[in-house]
Amino acid sequence: MSSYNAPIRDMQFVMQELAGLEAVSALPGCEDASADLVDAVLEEANKFASGVIAPLNWTGDQEGATWVNGEVRTATGWKEAYKQFAEAGWTALACEPEFGGQGLPKLVSTAVMEMWKSANMAFSLCPMLTNGAIESIKLRGTDEQKAQYLHKMVSGEWTGTMNLTEPSAGSDLAAVRTRAVPEGDGTYKIFGQKIFITYGEHDMTDNIIHLVLARLPDAPEGVKGISLFVVPKFLLNADGTPGERNDVHCVSIEHKLGIHASPTAVLAFGDKGGAIGTLVGEANRGLEYMFIMMNEARFAVGMEGLALSERAYQLALAYAKDRIQGTEAGVRGGPKVSIIHHADVRRMLMSMKSQIEAQRALAYVVGAATDMAHHHPDEAVRAQNQAFMDLMIPVVKGWLTESSIEITSTGVQVHGGMGFIEETGAAQHFRDARITAIYEGTTAIQANDLIGRKIARESGLTIKGVIGEMRKVEAQLAEASGDEFAAIRKSLSSGVTALEEAVAYIVATYGGDIKAASVGSVPFLKLLGIVAGGWQMGRAALVSARRLAEGSGDASFYKAKITTARFYADHVLSQAPGLAYSVVNGAAGALALEEDQF
């Protein structure tokens, strides 16, 4: 099967040259994150990712998780790998020292997270969901809940889940029907069914801590009547060890297109008298608490898109260098060559590579903004970074995941007929990628959040600031010499203009005609992603030119970066005006048909 090796050189470039690792490690609480330490962390993480979990990716997919009488058996090797993962301290990397975490900055944990997700996305989902549960308890839990659960979850001894979805409550959580009945002793009995619960049941740890959205008896209808509860699989004994089995049971697991090794559980709460839980924070504020964590979860799913694209690229590249087929174009009867010599294979590889690099740059820059938003001493700087991060998280989630479907598909295509054969491994990345644009909020949900809460509500204040930054880069590109910079500047300039037009349309339209604005929401999200990626690639090209001029570092790497930025400008950024056209003109045609005319 395919191997994985983390793109550490590009990760370092992005962290140091684009995302400002130095500034991040100067933040209060982040001082430990020196360049040396970060390099060591990346190296160790790569060893674990490539050596331990990457080899389980394909076998786990083929074997899948299995359900027998309410118990879920994970794939061969899964349990042992998870144990190693926890023991090596990887579950605690980004967690707060107060509960046993290592407190590394988001920028650093982002790169490490990319590795887990590239190496084995199905595996990575378990710690990712656990992190969400940790955050909930940390931010809104009682002292008792924190004492009971946090250390064990941070250490990886127990895992966590997020129980939101029900058969009739997917994107619309206002429809949640699971009930919580107060017992009068501070506990609640939970009754209802939750679906799509990632790692809702498994055999890797001796307890699972479920975070569950449910309604109290007197709760108002809709989103303001939902509360959040902690419901452990095993109730805790007085000494904190797992005791009696709680009344939450896995009724079945799903048969899915991808991530076969990640058990997606249907959980029944209260079939035998009521699952016992405790309230997190205040009653009826559960959805609000979920939204606090949503940024983190959405960012992580965006990283899944990037990570799968990277893995698919590595596999396709290795095949393209290895596979001999045909002769150089126009040379009949010449020597046979590896397919990387063929123009369209190069185009495909460059398309993958350039999008991945643009997306990594954007995501890590957003990761660094998260650190700034949390730790910077200046409140104004915190607020500015928070606004940038809030704006960009739906883009990281939506754009990186939608692109990953296309990029992993290109990975299949590079393999020709072999790409369609499951043993090759390319098909798995394509199947796995498909979920990323759906869960933690579909692309439409992201786009809705983007144009509504993040843009229209503030009349485009933050995005106009970002556009100003893009224009600055455009001006710097205009000063750089050579065809490559001229090409990059030209596409960035058209792209930013297109973005401006689209923003003006959204701001002008949203209040008066939300449906018309919403038709353009997903094309707008892609447009912003593509242009923001071009902005970062423009920055990357400028830094590279500077390093080349200084004669410092790896010249081949910097030259490749400039070429890759140019490819991105010619082939990806060039789509921006067409997307803006759809945003601005696309509503009437989309909304005119009656239902029976479809």
Place this chain on the structure above:
Amino acid sequence: MSSYNAPIRDMQFVMQELAGLEAVSALPGCEDASADLVDAVLEEANKFASGVIAPLNWTGDQEGATWVNGEVRTATGWKEAYKQFAEAGWTALACEPEFGGQGLPKLVSTAVMEMWKSANMAFSLCPMLTNGAIESIKLRGTDEQKAQYLHKMVSGEWTGTMNLTEPSAGSDLAAVRTRAVPEGDGTYKIFGQKIFITYGEHDMTDNIIHLVLARLPDAPEGVKGISLFVVPKFLLNADGTPGERNDVHCVSIEHKLGIHASPTAVLAFGDKGGAIGTLVGEANRGLEYMFIMMNEARFAVGMEGLALSERAYQLALAYAKDRIQGTEAGVRGGPKVSIIHHADVRRMLMSMKSQIEAQRALAYVVGAATDMAHHHPDEAVRAQNQAFMDLMIPVVKGWLTESSIEITSTGVQVHGGMGFIEETGAAQHFRDARITAIYEGTTAIQANDLIGRKIARESGLTIKGVIGEMRKVEAQLAEASGDEFAAIRKSLSSGVTALEEAVAYIVATYGGDIKAASVGSVPFLKLLGIVAGGWQMGRAALVSARRLAEGSGDASFYKAKITTARFYADHVLSQAPGLAYSVVNGAAGALALEEDQF
């Protein structure tokens, strides 16, 4: 599971109003194809497609074909359905009456083929490959071969296969290594291994007729040293019945991403002394013969893309009308609505619908041109239609299949989380669609053929003629009144201009810098597809306006057609300038990296 119902109304519209069914049925040899007969054929085919083979689509996917000791068992119900299919005469529909066929025009068989492929693509591959084998024998076989095989294959009693690919000979058939040794009695012994042989082994008929590419001992290297042989699974007795088992055996079948019910065989020829075959046509001209059939096969695979998109659309539409989630945009606390009310769901459905209609129109128009090219009494008309068809077949193959990956993916997205669950059925269409852009020549192979043989070689003569036709439609659109026509005209105009620029670049560059031209080949293919689709949608909108003005026919249908054309213009055709930009500017960035810079 999902049901299928053929879009007969749109098929009729396209056949009658855009593809010229009346003119086709006036051709010599096509007189039987009256509008009434065609309607009856469509209705019967729909009954069979929806009633017999559509219900086997999902069960066949889940069960798959199975290999045991060299024998392949097709999925439950497959054998019986195939028998019914043959007995009802469907295998003979487009075949020549001389060999028991019904000789219906290509335009009609195209619509029927769409139904088989929508209903059950894995099933449809068996008669499709058989047709290819029939064509080979019909066009280049000896009288004896024709007498031995054709009636039984036309009747569906036996099936056929095409054996091209070997482990080292995929896109590059010059590398074929299978050997054919003359026995001196007019037969040959065949030795070698072929892979990816669709229905290379199965249990549905009592013989399988393999068409096999192989090299004679004295054959020149490369493409001019490959000959074509007929190699039956069972040698024929003197009375024409299957006799002794031939030395061709199924070593294994592939474990694939999709089309699980279609057995993809590895065939070993000659492991037990040599498989006996006879030569088709002249020695060393096998590849040339393959190319004769290639148009047919590539067109058919293009139709698979369209057919899967249609099936995915029907499933997504039904779900969108049925699934209740959320309230109307901006109405918090209002009544819950079906998701077709949500703007982005509408956008997704319109995107599917509009592309499908544009693609159906283009494909059927090409189908009608095939009839004209074969049957028109005027040689100049035949030649013109042949040139149009030759130009457009790589577009039908490449554009419809690449789009189907995206459209079936959109179908998954409309379902939200349910789309990722295999039982829903949306994921199967997405998996099945992935192969269509690969087999019968990858998209790069199509694009290569398009820019080289079909455009550069004749300095764009044919495509410039087509662009002239597009400009005529643009002029007619300018005379029509209303916003919708203004929008359609505007996008068509920019699209055609973009196409002209790209054609000029290809013609100017191909001869001197084939690699630079080739970088743009796939974007160019998509560009031509999108603009040609817009041309057909423009024609459809004009016809619809005429019918509305006349007050004839179904006003709701015609109004929807105009709206759909407008959506296509705003959301699909609007991508054309960006694609042309990549064609014209995209080479330098794609070709600059050294291999070790990737």
